[in-house]
Each structure stands twice: as structure tokens, then as C-alpha cells.
Amino acid sequence: MTDEREIAFDYLPDPNNAGWMIWGPRQNGRFNTLYNPVRVREEEPGRVARVRVLPDEILTSVTGKMHGGATAGFIDIAIFAGARGCGINESGFAVTIDLSIQFLAPGEAGRNMDAVVELVRETGRMAFLRGTVEQDFGVIATFMATIRKVGQNR
Structure with missing residues (x-):
């Protein structure tokens, strides 16, 4: 019997963007869906991946710029999608142990991030x-x- 947790995330070719994969949880309605679709492209095999979203206005603060929490949420998603793009964590099951962020400038909705x-x-x-x-x-x-x-357990 296969444990449903074995592979909880899809990682499928993006039919509209050659070279990109679409990554995300198989169950809709999770936090990640605020950023759908999450696209991933391997840039240096086994070492570097690019994770792309197109943030919606709902992720902005009253300033009209990306809310810092929304940017942090994207980063937390990107580390898992990026790990998958680097060829590890195929099941999608992992937890964040540590995350340090340095905010340098405000992001903008409606532009690829x-x-x-x-x-x-x-x-x-x-x-x-x-x-x-x-x-x-x-x-x-x-x-x-x-x-x-x-x-x-290795």
C-alpha cells in the first residue's frame, strides 16, 4: 500500500512555458494556492533553480506594495519548490528549520517575482x-x- 504522503506535490511540465515545471500541493485550498501557479526551472543541474510566481494584488499591503509577510511566504514556498528543482525532496514533505530574510526593496504585484x-x-x-x-x-x-x-533517516 502506498502512503499518500510519499508524493504530496505535483511537479509537471508547464504546457505554456517550455523548460518550466509547475510545482504545488495536490490538495487545493492550502496556503500555497495563494501563489498559484508556482513555476520552477532548473538553472544549474542539481545546484540552482528559479522559482516564479505572479503575485496578485491580494498579497499587497495598504501601501500598494507586496506585504512583507507575503514576500516571506513566497520565500518559504520557494525553498521547497527550489529544492525540488535542484533534484531533492521529491516527496515534498519537509519542514523549515531556519529562515533568515533580508528585505531590500518592496515587491510589486502584477510583475513576475x-x-x-x-x-x-x-x-x-x-x-x-x-x-x-x-x-x-x-x-x-x-x-x-x-x-x-x-x-x-540517512
Whole structure:
């Protein structure tokens, strides 16, 4: 009998964007759906992936710019989608152990937001990642993260 937790996330070719995959939970109605679709493209095999969303106005604050919490939420999603784009964490089950974010500029809704995620090191249970969040006008945040792969005992 297959445990449904074995693979909880889809990772399928994007029919509208060659070279991109669409990543997300198989169950709708989860937090991640605020950012759908989440697209992933491998940039350096096994090392760097680009994660892209098109943020909606609902993710902005009263200033009209991206809410810091929405940007942080995207980063937390991007570390998992990016790990998958780097070829690890295929089941999608992992937890954030540590996430450090440096906000550099406000993001904007209605413009592609990319997280460039680099896999710095992977052990049997952990993955260490870092990256930047970019929009067409420049870098808006940097981050470092550690995730624990659930169910991995090596």
C-alpha cells in the first residue's frame, strides 16, 4: 500500500512555458494556492533553480506594495519548490528549520517575482539553501534557509 504522503506535490511540465515545471500541493485550498501557479526551472543541474510566481494584488499591503509577510511566504514556498528543482525532496514533505530574510526593496504585484534558489549543501536529513528574490527592477530580498526532509533517516 502506498502512503499518500510519499508524493504530496505535483511537479509537471508547464504546457505554456517550455523548460518550466509547475510545482504545488495536490490538495487545493492550502496556503500555497495563494501563489498559484508556482513555476520552477532548473538553472544549474542539481545546484540552482528559479522559482516564479505572479503575485496578485491580494498579497499587497495598504501601501500598494507586496506585504512583507507575503514576500516571506513566497520565500518559504520557494525553498521547497527550489529544492525540488535542484533534484531533492521529491516527496515534498519537509519542514523549515531556519529562515533568515533580508528585505531590500518592496515587491510589486502584477510583475513576475522570481526566487533564485541555490542548494548549498545536502545531507541525509537536511538541505541548506540560499538565494535572492528578484523582480524586473532588481533584487528585493535575500535569504538563507535550512529544511529538514521528513521521513529521511540517512
